[in-house]
Amino acid sequence: MKRPASPEGNDRICPEWLKVSFAASNDDAEYENLETDVTLVPGDAVNVTLEIYVDEITHVRALNRTTMQLDDVLVLRVVEGRDHFIPIRGLWLQSCFGRSVDELIRVPEGGVRALRPPRQGSDNAPINRGQEVCWSAPRELFKLTEAVELLIERAVADKDMIENASFPMNSNGWPFEEGSWIMSDRSVHEEQRSRLLEALDNDRNLIESFTPDTGAVERLEIVAEVLLLFLSSIEDGIITTQLWAKLEQDMANRKQALSPEDERAWILDVLSSAPNHNISFVFLTSMLSKVAVELAPLPRPVSTRESGSSRSSMDHRRSLNFKGRSSPIGQDPMISRRKAIARRWSEIFAAVIFRTSPIARERDRRVAEDRKRQILEVFLLGDMDNNSPG
Numbered sequence: 001m002k003r004p005a006s007p008e009g010n011d012r013i014c015p016e017w018l019k020v021s022f023a024a025s026n027d028d029a030e031y032e033n034l035e036t037d038v039t040l041v042p043g044d045a046v047n048v049t050l051e052i053y054v055d056e057i058t059h060v061r062a063l064n065r066t067t068m069q070l071d072d073v074l075v076l077r078v079v080e081g082r083d084h085f086i087p088i089r090g091l092w093l094q095s096c097f098g099r100s101v102d103e104l105i106r107v108p109e110g111g112v113r114a115l116r117p118p119r120q121g122s123d124n125a126p127i128n129r130g131q132e133v134c135w136s137a138p139r140e141l142f143k144l145t146e147a148v149e150l151l152i153e154r155a156v157a158d159k160d161m162i163e164n165a166s167f168p169m170n171s172n173g174w175p176f177e178e179g180s181w182i183m184s185d186r187s188v189h190e191e192q193r194s195r196l197l198e199a200l201d202n203d204r205n206l207i208e209s210f211t212p213d214t215g216a217v218e219r220l221e222i223v224a225e226v227l228l229l230f231l232s233s234i235e236d237g238i239i240t241t242q243l244w245a246k247l248e249q250d251m252a253n254r255k256q257a258l259s260p261e262d263e264r265a266w267i268l269d270v271l272s273s274a275p276n277h278n279i280s281f282v283f284l285t286s287m288l289s290k291v292a293v294e295l296a297p298l299p300r301p302v303s304t305r306e307s308g309s310s311r312s313s314m315d316h317r318r319s320l321n322f323k324g325r326s327s328p329i330g331q332d333p334m335i336s337r338r339k340a341i342a343r344r345w346s347e348i349f350a351a352v353i354f355r356t357s358p359i360a361r362e363r364d365r366r367v368a369e370d371r372k373r374q375i376l377e378v379f380l381l382g383d384m385d386n387n388s389p390g
Contacts, residue, residue, distance in 0.1 A: 013074070018050060018051070020048065020050055020074070021048070022047070023046065023047045052070060054092075057098050071088070095112060096138075096200060097229070100234065100236045101234060105134060105135045107134065107135075107138075108134050111139075113201050113203075137279040137280040139203070140230060144200070144206070144226065144230060145286075147207055148220065149291065150207065151207070151219050151220035151223060152290075153294060156294050158215075166217075167217045173344045173348060175221050177348060183217075183221055183222075189218075197226065236277075237354055238280050238353035239277065240274065241355045244354050248371060251374075260378050264379060284353070285380065288349070288376075288379075289379060289380050292338060292341050292345070293383065296341055297334065298335060298338060298383065299334050342380035346373040346380060350372035350375075350376055
């Protein structure tokens with residue numbers, strides 16, 4: 001079934017978005033190491049499964065705009081016999097992935113599946129162009145961040161009330177880092193993820209899309225994965241190339257460090273030139289900050305009234321410290337945990353929300369990555385301002 005080599009020089013029997021597998025008809029056992037050739041003796045039979053799986057974001061964008069079709073012809077070559085041509089065609093359902101923020105804020109209630117795709121052969125303009133703006137930020141982003149918040153609350157409550165209910169307390173990247181996930185059955189994970197994606201495209205309740213037997217932790221991990229996939233697919237990003245250039249230039253020209261409060265005000269002021277991106281950024285960072293509070297709550301700061309009554313006990317504790325030194329507040333385990341979470345999450349999300357021009361030098365790339373992380377981290381650690389040593 002091998003076809004002529006592609007322009008890249010790779011021999012393939014089908015397009016990238018199509019998988020062809022062979023299995024014996026008697027027990028459905030898949031042939032081992034089988035790629036393109038099958039040998040049958042008289043009386044034998046083989047089942048052929050065709051599976052369409054689109055995961056390249058460039059393909060998603062092209063399919064959304066009808067510049068690409070799920071259409072191909074497979075060639076079944078018979079040794080010393082004639083070739084058989086097998087046409088295949090798939091129907092693409094519109095997806096919220098691979099679109100720009102400007103497109104997404106114009107999608108009305110009902111989701112992208114309720115929209116009519118552009119006519120084939122037209123100018124391939126984004127769907128819904130010309131209609132009124134329906135949302136201040138992509139509705140899909142709001143639904144995903146809201147689901148994360150609700151599920152982290154449920155997961156924390158289950159951990160406190162239900163025996164054997166737990167989540168990775170020692171992983172700073174959880175639930176946004178794949179290596180930390182609890183769900184190990186990949187087939188179940190993918191099936192539940194498909195249900196969530198279907199709900200997202202049809203503007204349905206995301207949490208209700210899961211099967212009832214799916215626990216809060218497993219649901220949270222899947223929603224977190226889809227959130228990252230969605231952010232990475234946004235064509236212009238939450239932080240566009242132009243916004244990032246302005247932020248980076250200001251950081252490079254800065255003469256002295258700003259306080260966390262002034263840093264946040266400066267960032268939001270720069271982003272205000274693109275209101276929909278600004279609101280999307282606030283949605284996202286607010287959610288991350290709330291989730292971090294659930295996973296690593298900070299110690300309650302001591303009020304002025306409490307500080308007077310507890311001064312003698314505080315002095316006593318200080319006297320017991322090694323060499324008479326008080327333990328810096330930054331070494332409090334809860335604060336250290338929060339800082340570690342904020343740093344790792346900032347690294348993870350910086351990779352999916354910023355859009356930048358190519359950077360040639362490795363040193364410049366590292367500087368840029370560090371600045372992106374700092375921009376996110378200052379929002380994730382916002383509630384620590386009141387826990388700083390005074």
